[in-house]
Amino acid sequence: MNRRVRGLIRKEILQVLRDPSSIAIAFLLPAALLLLFGYGVSMDAKDLRLGIVTEQASAEAASFAASFQHNSYFKSRLFSTRQQAQTALTAKQLDGFLVLPGDFAARLKGEQNAPIQLIVNGVDANTARLMEGYVRGTWERWLERELAARARTLSKPVAMQPRIWFNPELRSRNYLVPGLVAINMTLVGALLTALVMAREWERGTLEALMATPVTLKELLIGKILPYFLLGMGGMGISVSMAIWQFDVPLRGSPWLLLLCSALFLLVALGMGLLISVVAKSQFVAGMIAIVTTFLPAFLLSGFLFDIDSMPLPVQGITHIVAARYFIAILQSLFLAGNVWSVILPNALALCLMGLIFFGLVRKKLHKRLE
Amino acid sequence: MLQRILALIIKEFLALLRDPKSRVVTFVPPLIQLVVFGYAASYDLNHVPFALYDQDRGQVARELVAAFDGSPTLELTRVIHSEEEIAPLLDSREVILVLRIDPRFSEALLTGGSAQVQLLLDGRNSNTAQVALNYASEIVAAFNERWSREQGVSGPPAQLVMRAWFNPNLESRWFFIPGVVGVLTLVVTLVVTLVVTLVVTALSVAREREHGTFDQLLVTPLRPLEILIGKAAPAFVIGVVEASLVILIAHFWFRVPLIGELTTLYAGIVLFVLAAIGIGLMISSLAETLQQAVLGAFLFMVPAVILSGFATPIANMPEAVQLLTYGDPLRYFLILLRGVFLEGTPLELLLDQLWPLVVIALTTLVSAGWLFRHRIY
Numbered sequence: 001m002n003r004r005v006r007g008l009i010r011k012e013i014l015q016v017l018r019d020p021s022s023i024a025i026a027f028l029l030p031a032a033l034l035l036l037f038g039y040g041v042s043m044d045a046k047d048l049r050l051g052i053v054t055e056q057a058s059a060e061a062a063s064f065a066a067s068f069q070h071n072s073y074f075k076s077r078l079f080s081t082r083q084q085a086q087t088a089l090t091a092k093q094l095d096g097f098l099v100l101p102g103d104f105a106a107r108l109k110g111e112q113n114a115p116i117q118l119i120v121n122g123v124d125a126n127t128a129r130l131m132e133g134y135v136r137g138t139w140e141r142w143l144e145r146e147l148a149a150r151a152r153t154l155s156k157p158v159a160m161q162p163r164i165w166f167n168p169e170l171r172s173r174n175y176l177v178p179g180l181v182a183i184n185m186t187l188v189g190a191l192l193t194a195l196v197m198a199r200e201w202e203r204g205t206l207e208a209l210m211a212t213p214v215t216l217k218e219l220l221i222g223k224i225l226p227y228f229l230l231g232m233g234g235m236g237i238s239v240s241m242a243i244w245q246f247d248v249p250l251r252g253s254p255w256l257l258l259l260c261s262a263l264f265l266l267v268a269l270g271m272g273l274l275i276s277v278v279a280k281s282q283f284v285a286g287m288i289a290i291v292t293t294f295l296p297a298f299l300l301s302g303f304l305f306d307i308d309s310m311p312l313p314v315q316g317i318t319h320i321v322a323a324r325y326f327i328a329i330l331q332s333l334f335l336a337g338n339v340w341s342v343i344l345p346n347a348l349a350l351c352l353m354g355l356i357f358f359g360l361v362r363k364k365l366h367k368r369l370e
Numbered sequence: 371m372l373q374r375i376l377a378l379i380i381k382e383f384l385a386l387l388r389d390p391k392s393r394v395v396t397f398v399p400p401l402i403q404l405v406v407f408g409y410a411a412s413y414d415l416n417h418v419p420f421a422l423y424d425q426d427r428g429q430v431a432r433e434l435v436a437a438f439d440g441s442p443t444l445e446l447t448r449v450i451h452s453e454e455e456i457a458p459l460l461d462s463r464e465v466i467l468v469l470r471i472d473p474r475f476s477e478a479l480l481t482g483g484s485a486q487v488q489l490l491l492d493g494r495n496s497n498t499a500q501v502a503l504n505y506a507s508e509i510v511a512a513f514n515e516r517w518s519r520e521q522g523v524s525g526p527p528a529q530l531v532m533r534a535w536f537n538p539n540l541e542s543r544w545f546f547i548p549g550v551v552g553v554l555t556l557v558v559t560l561v562v563t564l565v566v567t568l569v570v571t572a573l574s575v576a577r578e579r580e581h582g583t584f585d586q587l588l589v590t591p592l593r594p595l596e597i598l599i600g601k602a603a604p605a606f607v608i609g610v611v612e613a614s615l616v617i618l619i620a621h622f623w624f625r626v627p628l629i630g631e632l633t634t635l636y637a638g639i640v641l642f643v644l645a646a647i648g649i650g651l652m653i654s655s656l657a658e659t660l661q662q663a664v665l666g667a668f669l670f671m672v673p674a675v676i677l678s679g680f681a682t683p684i685a686n687m688p689e690a691v692q693l694l695t696y697g698d699p700l701r702y703f704l705i706l707l708r709g710v711f712l713e714g715t716p717l718e719l720l721l722d723q724l725w726p727l728v729v730i731a732l733t734t735l736v737s738a739g740w741l742f743r744h745r746i747y
Contacts, residue, residue, distance in 0.1 A: 021662045029669070036673055040691040041682050043497050048685075089535070091719060092705075104528075114528040122534030123712050125542045126413045126501075127683055132532050133504050139530050146527070157517045158434065159484045160510045162503050165460055167493030175496050187668060195661050286664035287561050291399045294672055295553070299407050304681050306498045308466075309416040314409045328463075331494045341462035 004214050008222025012196075016226060025191050026230035030184045030238045037180050038246045043172035045130045050074045051085040051097030058105035060146075064116075067142040068098075073134045089121055096120035096131055108146075166335040177246045178330035179303035181238045182264070182323045186297040188234050189268025190275065192227040194289040197276035197365075216365060220358070224269055231265045242334070252333035256343070260333070263350050264326040270357030271322065277364045297323040325349045374592055378600030382566055386604055396562055396608060400554045404616045408624050411546035411681075414443075415501055420467040421448035421459050428476030434487070437513050438469060443505045456490060466492040467502055479517070536712045544627070547620045548707040549680045552642075554616055556674065556700055559609035559643050560667055563650025566601050594743045602647050602735075609643035610636075620711075629714030637717070638706040641727040645699040648734025655741040674700045699730045 016022040052068060054061040068076045079085045085097040099117040107114035118135055120128045167174050200206040209219065239257065242248045272289065279285035299305065301323040307315055318324050325346040332342040387393050424431055439446040448465060450456065459465050472486040479485040489506055491499045537544050621628045649670055657663035677691065678700035684692055695701050702723040709715035
């Protein structure tokens, strides 16, 4: 490394140290976000508020209600009329309710297909589906017990046995935390560099730099290297928290993880630098960074929403979201192991994006004044 | 006083809209984002690729496969003939589900025994796996019911029937699009507030001095409060206008029903936009450099979105995190938006969502005003 690059790096480091918000971005932001979201974001429904309406008390109705009361998925409340439960659902005090009609016990004994109605608030469709699944499961177990008491079994012509690979208990944290690491690093990478070039333009110091013998390549290295090291520090914090704080298993190679993270961080920094070079003003750069980083990485990366289920044009758009590739790599590395058929294509895509970003930066940045 | 404020508001609007870059940054992304995110944000699965390993090959097995392939959720993309082919397919994510039919499937079914099918799922995305599993259980349950009926076997003595209120087909999109409306309103208002206010707060005083505009501001008869109102007004107008635009798209493009009263909706929008402006003003008056302001915006926005119940229910969070969500204005706004859009909730039932917004708006606006007065002189 020559003297000029060293000088530039030294200058950049001094600048970082003078405004501690860069250090906060690199270390505090990932730790705080991961802690908050690792605990805060969960798909595992619990304590669903379920009302049980028994229009006429009976031993059967009581045993049915009891199977829901001793269940960790539900927080149940008893009602004696449908009207009361409806009011509670409208007032958002319930997520759903079950209705056992007045002739429930009689029809159950007479094998007349006693109907049980489940009404759910469908606004949150996903929770409603989960609730239906849990209610159905509890109901089936109750039915089996009822039938066993009469020496019968529940006839099930086809029995399905699900086996879930990589994450047998379907612990949502195991897939959300690796995704959060990627979102974190998208923010950190872009935030660190989005303003650096714009700041130089705005303050006129870039003109001063251009008057020096420094080449554009040296300038870029000087800009990237300090932030790359800061970002890798943040990455280290995120990954350690994922493993030790949130107990996400790391089944792949840690070296491969390090390599892929470095690659992704370069892409994220490149994107920030591109924003900075295009915007040329700190305002616009900051605003573009706010609009283009978080929400796309959150919604279009496959972090929460299945990409294959999106309409084709939207799937096309997801290809320009770098986090998409990194999340695929992370989820496989953490939960499945070194799956080369996932890692190689996604790593290649990241390389390509990195090349495009740095190519554009190089093209937009001239060593002359306009 | 009114005239002075009005003049300042007009000046701020001109300043904001004259620069083509900030014009684009303000108006184009939210509309594009609503459309893209509106399509992207859904937990429903469409055409999820699955592989079939049919060791039975009987007629009834084929009927079950047809039921799987016929559902819009799943799409048969691979047929495999050996155990060894399963792992590479799931590993590489070529399929997320493998349906394996036991060699004695037909035999068991026809002799009244229990026929076995195995479902192997990629659990790397646990929510997708869970949803796919639920769909598969429904398909098998429907198959069982039909089979029992055709064979004249008596069904269970009790039956569970589900009905969903407000969203009968349980469309995930109906839940997310009002959410996207809320998130975008937040982002737009925050961005505009920052763009407009950062110009007068401490950090760009140096630049304003160079341009001479700062001195001009100091010698005008405008008081700090008036400057603040002048700065907040464009963000307010733009926030409300953009919220209206995205609501139009949500209703007419995505066909999300809008059942409730518009007045209730706008009461929520006005209060929420005010709260967002208050937070934006606080960030910009606390920040010393632009980098800090942008960092502040992120530090507010990212948790505000994630803790609002936008994508994962607040009820699933641990108690301590749930307490934090009470300080998040987006939480109240999302409940209000979903209530008004889908349930037609009347104003009385939403008062519990409105008064916290009033409290947040008042606190942030008053403290921003105080900070601003102490910063400018």
